[in-house]
Amino acid sequence: MTLYKKPLALFLACLVMTALYSCGGAKQADEEDSVESQTPVTVTTIGNSALADTIELNATSSFLQKNFVSANAIGYIQKVSVQPGHYVEKGQLMFTLKTKEAQSIGNTINVLDTTFKFSGMNNIRASRSGFVTQLLHQVGDYVQDGEQLAIISDRESFAFVLQLPYELRSVIAHNQNMTLTLPDGEKLSGHIASLMPSVDTLSQTQGIVIKVNNSHPIPENLVAKALIIKAAKSSTPSLPKSAVLSNETQNEFWVMKLINDTTAVKMPVKKGIESGGKIEILSPAFNPTDRVAVTGNYGLADTARVKIVKP
Secondary structure, three states, rough: OHHHHHHHHHHHHHHHHHHHHHHHHHHHHHHHHHOOOOOEEEEEEEEEEEEEEEEEEEEEEEEEOOOEEEEOOOOOEEEEEEOOOEEEEEOEEEEEEEEEHHHHOHHHHHHHHOOOOOOOOOEHHHHHHHHEEEEEEOOOEEEEEOOOEEEEEEEEEEEEEEEEEEHHHHHHHHOOOEEEEEOOOOOOEEEEEEEEEEEEEOOEEEEEEEEOOOOOOOOOOOOOEEEEEEEEEEEEEEEHHHHEEEEOOOOOOOEEEEEEOEEEEEEEOOEEEEEEEEEEEOOOOOOOOOOOEEEEOOOOOOOEEEEEEOO
């Protein structure tokens, strides 16, 4: 009997040791899984920021007035001093015109009376500064008195015209001064000069005339970007944009708020103005010490296990 008891006791001892080892290993694995399931996150706190609700609209450069250069007598064009696209200053010589009478009689009068200085040449100058947008006659053309020779886009009438949706007309009071950004990145300061007296039938937009301070000529039909402020707040509770999550239809918003160092809960929020990477939080009211996950929060379930890491 003694011989049979010894192997049995040894077998039972091995079985107990195996069970204890297995339990310890399982417990260690559970602890490791628990640690590994913690999602690394960085956190932030509620802040107060100056936010503005803005909309970006296009503004197109335009010469609102055109100046017509006309012949001042009946005759023939002897010289053209400009070309289409040239920029001319007020008073600059554009055309030289020889009258019909001078062309007919030539220099006969001067031969009969040498004291009579008659040339029959008339100079036609620009009455406004601007670009020559159309040149209607060339050297040798016969023109009537008052006939159009060229068209100048009046520099004094240069402005950007912004088509503002009529429902946003109330924002004009807050945007008397604005900055326009040209396609090459140049920024121009401007102010609203006037409102067009009509609204486009299809788009229901109203033209807003913006005068700008430009140190160099700007071509017509250039499209600039104008930033229109719809609403502004000098100081309001806000969070970084990445801290606020939403569903696919973007009608529900929430943040992952930490209730301790290892647990984050889903907290619905109501957002307001969004500007410059910040989002206004209308509700609920956060305490300055409340911590909110700003990275690593995407896809987290309610009451998620997290691990705070430094950004």
